[in-house]
Amino acid sequence: MVNNTLPRCELVVYNDWWWTGSCEYSDIVYGVDSWMEFKQPDMTSSNTNPFLQIYPATPIRRAFNTVPDNETYLGVSKELAKITGDRRFEDLWKFIEERKIDVYLQxxxxxxxxxxxxxxxxLEQLAREGIxxxxxxxxxPRxxxxEQVHESKPWATRTGRLEFYRPEPEFIEAGENLPVHREPSDSTFHDPCVIVAAPHPALRPRQPGDWGFDPEDRAQHPRQMRNIMLSVDELLQSRHYILDQGYDHIFHTPKFRHGSHTTPIDTDYMMVxxxxxxxxxxxxxRMPGTGELYVDMHPEDARVLEINDGDYIWIDGDPAYLPFRGWNDPEKADAYKVARLMARARYYPGTPRGVTRMWFNGYMATPGSVKGHETREDGIAKNPETNYQAMFRYGGHQSLTRTWLKPTHQTATLVYRRLFTHVLGQGFAADVHCVTGAPREAMAKFEKAxxxxxxxxxxxxxxxxxxxPTTESEAMKRYLAGxxxxV
Amino acid sequence: MPKVYNWQIGREMEFPYEGVRPKRQFAMVMDTNKCIACQTCTVACKTTWTPGRGQEYMFWNNVETKPYGGYPLGWDVRILEKLGVRDMTGPVYEGKTIFEAAPDGEIALGYIPEDEDWAFPNVGEDECTGSMEQGALYTMPHMQWMFYLPRICNHCTYASCLGSCPRQSIYKRPEDGIVLLDQHRCRGYRECVKGCPFKKTHFNPITRVSEKCIGCYPAIENGRQTQCTITCIGKIRLQGFISKPDEAREDNPLDYLIFVSKVAKPLYPQFGLEGNVYYIPPIHVPPRYLTQMFGYGVEEAMETYRRATEDKKLLGALLLFGSTPEIIERYEVQNDTAIGYNKDGGELVRVPIREPIHVRAAYDEQYETHRTNIT
Structure with missing residues (x-):
């Protein structure tokens, strides 16, 4: 994203209430009110929550000189209206200009x-009282x-029934017209992304020969179009091609309980x-802040690599398809130095052999944070210009993970119920039928740093x-056994 | 040394001061089966009481993963090792307490942690014992296990910090049993840090005197539960007052959990401090480890907890956890509803024993809309 996509954008404008990595890479950042500072009300809900969340306007004074986020949209739109002469840019946000947020919410x-x-x-009055x-x-409870189970009401599908067969050509083409198992896109010891199913006359996916590419081509895009079908036994006998190159650990990056989405986890109290x-x-x-990100490894795996519990290690992904393209290009050496992932290893017996984990939420290194720890006297990985605080010295969990855009997540035919309506929709719907963009998996190689x-x-x-774990003293061993x- | 009666070990024991119980005793029960170690309590306490200079490393409230976590590092392993192997075979503990095992000339068996031991307050997070075989199936107790142990000062009846202080700077409030440290009297000798086996007094290197959890006494004085209790998103805590052991009241939810159903157990009772924070043991952990930590009767407590649905009074008390910010002095279960009252008998909260399911009409005549569940 940082090195491949952003350079192609003329301008990156961002609004946020916390200085995140996204702000680091923006040309313009608008500082906006946090949820606690809303001077205009707002509301939100999710499609499984039985409650509506109302944010009443608050008398709490702002911590910084910020504005409501919707005023940044209004401001930009006003300028676009001036440049283009099209008033619709501005009119779209008329309710903000007139401070009639409540009318809009109604x-x-x-x-x-x-x-x-x-x-x-x-509702706002109730919310003020905490109701x-x-x-x-x-x-x-919801x-x-x-209604579907108890009253035989139709499901929000094409037929009104729960559908276990997908007749659409895209699904037949993908071999996903019947419920089948697909190996993970990358994080498996076996052939990645293959369909695992017994032969069946209904399963006739398009394969490399039909598309016209080499069946052995497992580059990121062809891999998702190969649709090779294996039985369970065949799968278990197969090997991920990257294993033999030393990238023999699964690297997962799931979400963590100490941070999600907009949580500012880079404060001293949270990091520690x-x-x-x-x-x-x-x-x-050497610590980037009062705490830092780490990778959980099975102790026996770490020992084989001569990595001790708590050591700093380098973590690398497939050099051919790393998200950072051109890592060995001398001209990109500075950028690659920022991007190559270094973190502590932790001995963690709760993960199976060969499977490692790093939490998703860590604030990644940026050119500014690297400059910070390399030049500041205290060594903190904090950008001297912006005060952005990284939780890594180098890299981030996304240094080796990438997005997989699965074809069957991108069809225009799937039927669903539109959010907060009784109306059926079809095709793309955010959060319902769309690609999942969060990078979560890779195969990785570890090396002591x-x-x-x-x-x-x-x-x-x-x-x-x-x-x-595994290096316990005699007292610790007795303690563990009680x-x-x-007794 | 005078003799005092410690009900948790079922006998009299030595303590430097006469055994005078306070009029009321601050207490807390935590259900370890519900804690997810989100650290909301830790941060709530930190931002409320210890955001200042010299307090950076202090967590009056902390949550550690057991068995590999410990703040400070290895605190319980170290004191257990010093105390040695002891019998825990009956309701009367015949082994030595830390007062009885004290070296000559000292009040209690103890040690001062190294400064570095206070680093890594969340060491061991989520770490389990041993590794899991491919295809293994968990049975009870779990073969690989861990659980979360939230900790505050235990506001002990026989506080070792208090007993160890050479200047009598630490005192127990007669009105609520909260153990406080007078920072004007304290000279920073750190005898309390050494003497507290739970390591819940902290030396402040800037003020050069010690400090500790104050049981949120300004809240307690106003009938409100502590910050760590009311911010707990998992509703694992109930804070109130525990009666004297011979005056237990069935309608006090803490008494019911501790004295009547005996589902809540003290932390390391063998130390002899009669701490006033009680824990419902995690039911998936091997009983021997839990007996080491929570004393005799752990297995019965686990069994009682598993069968809580059969005892409405127990279930009612458990459901009052996290149900109100105010201190529940009395409760009852009426028509499948647990009702909590304040000290004046005013109703604070009603919690249904079983959450009712409401099914509304498919069409809302008033708002002219169809009701559905999938949106």
Whole structure:
């Protein structure tokens, strides 16, 4: 994204209430109010939550000189109207100009199936007192499918039934017209992205021969179009081609409980608790902040690679298809230095052999944060110009993961119910039928970079004290077994 | 040393001061089966009480993953090792408490952690014991296990920090049993840090005196539960007052959990402090480890908890956790509803034993709209 996509954009404009990595790469950043600072009300809901969340306007004063986010849209649109002479840019946001947010929200309510009849001002008054608004759904608690199961009402599908066969040509072409298993796009020890199913007359996907490409071509795009079908036995005998090149660990990046979406996890208090390596005093000046991201490895895997618990390691993905293209181009050396992932390794017995994990939410290194830890006296990975705080010295979890755009997530034919209506829709719908863009998986190679002890000397202190998995002291072993008491 | 009665070990024991119980005793029950270690309590406490200089490393409230976590590093492993192997075979603990095991000339068995031991407050997060075989099936107790242990000061009846202080700077409030440290009297000798086996007193290197969890006493004085309790998103905590052991009241939810159903157990009772924070043990963890941590009777507590649906009073008390920010002094279960009352008998909250399901009409005549569940 940073090195391949953004350079092709003329201008990147962003609004946020926290200085994130996205702000680091923007030409213009508008600082906007956080949820706690809204001077105009707002509301939100999700399609499984039985409540409507109302954000009442607040008397809390703003922490910084920010504006409401919708005023940034209005401002930009006004300028676009001036440049183009098309007033519609501006008119679209008329309700913001006139500060009639409540009228606009009322209109949304009037046209939402589960909110029709509600009065916004009343809901806002309740919200001020901490009283939530229940959606006008059929049951509470909300039991999805209640009417379909108990009253034989039609499902929101093409036939009105639960459909286990997809007759659309795109699904037949993809071999997904019947429920089949697809191996993960990348994170598997076996042939990636293949269809695993017994032969069946209905399964006749288009394959490399039909498309006209080499069946052995497993580059990212062809891989998703190969549609090679294997039986379970054949799959288990197959090997991911990258294993033999040393990229023999699955690398997963799931979400974590200490941060999600807009949570500012780069504050000292959050970072110090974000995993096992937090130290409020940063006794080890290599630490990017009061805490840092790490990769969980099975202790036996780490030992084979001579990686100790708490060591810093380099983590690399497939050089042919890394998200960072041109990593070996001397002209891109500076950018690659920022992008190549370094983090601590943690001995974590809870993961199977060969499978590693790094949490998704860490703030990645940027040119500014790298400049920060390389030039600041305190070594903090904080951009001296913007104060952006990274949770890595180098790279980020997305240094080796990439998005997989699955063909059957991109069809124009699938039928669903439009959000907050009784109307059937078809084709693309955000959050319902669309590509999932979050990069989550890769095959990875690990290499020791530095010792885990303070300043790169010796072992990480908890290892030395005998308190860590597989390197327990005698006392720790007795403690784990409960042997300090006779029962 | 005077003799005092410690009900948690079922016998009299030595303590530096006469055993005078406060008029009321601050207490808390935490259900470890519900904690997810989100650290909301930790951050709520941190931002409320310890955001200042010299307090950076302090977490009066912390949540650690057991068995590999510990703040400070290995605190319980170290004191258990010092105390040695002890019998936990009956309701009366015959082994030595940390007061009885104290070296000559000292009040309690203890140690001062290294400064570096206070780093890594979330070490061990989510780490389980041993690795899982491919295709293995979990049975009870789990073969590989971990759980989360949230911790505050235990506001002990026989507080070792208090007993260890050479200047009597630490005192127990007669009105609520909260253990406080007078920072004007304190000279920063750190005897309390050494003496507290739970390591819940902290030395402030800027003020050069010590400080500790204050049980959110300004809230308590106004009938409200502590910050760590009311911010808990998992509703794992109930804070209130525990009666004297011979005066337990069935209609006090804490008494019911601790004395009547005996589902909540003290933390390391063998230390002899009679702490006032109680834990419902995690039911998937091997009983021997839990006996080491929560004392005799753990297996019965786990069994009682598993069968909580058969005891409406128990279930009612459990459902009151996190149901109100105010202190519940009395409760009852009426018509399948748990009702909590404040000290004046005013109703605070009603929680249904079973969440009712409401099925509305398919068509809403008033708002002229069809009701559906899938949106």
């Amino acid at each position: 209109r949304i309510i009037d046209h939402s199936a589960t909110l029709k009849g509600y009065r916004f001002h009343y 939530p608004a229940l959606l006008n759904t059929r049951t509470y 039991v999805n499918g209640y 608790l974000f995993g096992p390596f937090g130290d409020m005093y940063r006794r080890d000046k 530095e010792h885990g002890g303070i300043g790169g000397v010796g072992l990480w202190r908890p290892v030395e004290l005998g308190l860590r 042997e300090f008491v006779n």
